[in-house]
Amino acid sequence: MQNRNSTATNTLGKPFVAATTSRRPFLEIKDVTKVYPTKKGPFTVLDGVNLNVEQGEFICVIGHSGCGKSTLLNMVSGFNFPTSGQVLLEGEPITKPGPDRMVVFQNYALLPWRTAFENIYLAVNAVYPNKPQAEKRAIVRDHLAMVGLADAMEKKPMQMSGGMRQRVSIARALAIRPKVLILDEPFGALDAITKEELQEELLKIWGDNRCTVLMITHDIDEALFLADKLVMMTNGPHAKIGEVMEIPFSRPRDRSRIMEDPQYYQLRNYALDFLFNRFAHDDVG
Ligand SMILES: Nc1ncnc2c1ncn2[C@@H]1O[C@H](COP(=O)(O)OP(=O)(O)OP(=O)(O)O)[C@@H](O)[C@H]1O
Numbered sequence: 001m002q003n004r005n006s007t008a009t010n011t012l013g014k015p016f017v018a019a020t021t022s023r024r025p026f027l028e029i030k031d032v033t034k035v036y037p038t039k040k041g042p043f044t045v046l047d048g049v050n051l052n053v054e055q056g057e058f059i060c061v062i063g064h065s066g067c068g069k070s071t072l073l074n075m076v077s078g079f080n081f082p083t084s085g086q087v088l089l090e091g092e093p094i095t096k097p098g099p100d101r102m103v104v105f106q107n108y109a110l111l112p113w114r115t116a117f118e119n120i121y122l123a124v125n126a127v128y129p130n131k132p133q134a135e136k137r138a139i140v141r142d143h144l145a146m147v148g149l150a151d152a153m154e155k156k157p158m159q160m161s162g163g164m165r166q167r168v169s170i171a172r173a174l175a176i177r178p179k180v181l182i183l184d185e186p187f188g189a190l191d192a193i194t195k196e197e198l199q200e201e202l203l204k205i206w207g208d209n210r211c212t213v214l215m216i217t218h219d220i221d222e223a224l225f226l227a228d229k230l231v232m233m234t235n236g237p238h239a240k241i242g243e244v245m246e247i248p249f250s251r252p253r254d255r256s257r258i259m260e261d262p263q264y265y266q267l268r269n270y271a272l273d274f275l276f277n278r279f280a281h282d283d284v285g
Helices: 069-077 116-127 133-146 162-175 192-209 220-226 255-259 262-278
Strands: 007-009 015-017 027-038 041-053 058-062 084-089 101-105 180-184 212-216 229-233 241-246
Touching: 027 069, 041 069, 041 241, 058 069, 058 220, 069 084, 069 101, 069 180, 069 212, 101 162, 116 133, 116 162, 133 162, 162 192, 192 220, 220 229, 220 255, 220 262, 229 262, 241 262
Parallel strands: 058 212, 058 229, 101 180, 180 212
Antiparallel strands: 007 015, 027 041, 027 084, 229 241
8 A cells, every 4th residue: 555644746846745643533524414394394414424534545435326325415415414424524414515525417517608728727716716827727737737638728628529528527636635525426427448548547547636436326346346345325314324335455556456456356345245236226327
């Protein structure tokens, strides 16, 4: 495993400080219950969810459709709130969305009439209005280059492939320098080859930046390639975290090397058994 207790430099030449050992978890989800009011009465989606996340960890969350994964991560992004319990970032309750927690959705959420450059610039300008314009433009260019889109900055979303659009979304989120990057099935709409390419890029960027990542996926192989831990949720209603699987593969990760490791299949089978035997569900993700 990598040493997280050191200062290093990322690809943009800016220093970052990785997590130091601390008793207080970076992100705490404490006994969270979420009840939605519905026409048929209260609907308890999450019931007693507890999770501690360390700074710089890469966490994947898996569970059947409708178990409450987005509900849970929306509480970290600040778009949703627990009915009871608490979500704390660095000890402070999350009360609203903020630039320290950026979200990337499956459907890109880019402004269609703006270029890749403009989409990112607008976000950077909104969060850092007082930075000199030249610096903001440099941040945009650096982040487009980071996701391999230096030559596509003048393209509008309609002129880009799904993979390119998702690269812009990821670059836009990272350009804000969030503490937490929240990815809600970011590669779900992409073909297999593009998905693998973006997984590799995401890992490289995360290796360089080391923000904390929370990512929803339906793909066990994706989780085993990317994550430090796989959070497996039980079915809703009243969903909980069933188990948290530690993913022990050393970094930087090489997909073919991991897949030759007998442990890979043990972990994969364990997660499959969790999802399709122990917590089987008609609506398979
Ligand atoms: N605002 C709301 N009011 C009532 N019910 C809601 C609301 N938002 C979500 N739900 C319900 O809560 C449950 C969990 O939804 P959520 O989107 O969090 O699940 P999910 O695990 O992310 O699903 P998927 O994998 O399909 O995206 C679902 O049954 C959904 O219909």
